[in-house]
Amino acid sequence: MPNLSSAKKQMRVSVRRRTINRAVVSATRTSVHRSEGLIASGAKEAPEAVQETISVLDRAVRKGVVHPNNAARRKSRLLKKLNQQATSKKAK
Numbered sequence: 001m002p003n004l005s006s007a008k009k010q011m012r013v014s015v016r017r018r019t020i021n022r023a024v025v026s027a028t029r030t031s032v033h034r035s036e037g038l039i040a041s042g043a044k045e046a047p048e049a050v051q052e053t054i055s056v057l058d059r060a061v062r063k064g065v066v067h068p069n070n071a072a073r074r075k076s077r078l079l080k081k082l083n084q085q086a087t088s089k090k091a092k
Helices: 005-041 046-062 068-091
Strands: none
Touching: 005 046, 005 068, 046 068
């Protein structure tokens, strides 16, 4: 446990930040899984869900919770899956 008052305050701040950051990370994961599920099922709502997920990822990057390259990789993979699903529908 911290002894100095500044260390005590820093611990309180880090606990507060951690709870907020965990909520943001959880929201991004939920959004990504939801989008992937909609893409896999071939739902009409998949493009809108992907756009929402991209927005959620960009917000997480702005807040400094997710690394920009991590978000870019996730967005790229999502769009790749969405485009593959769209082209496979057209081929049928």
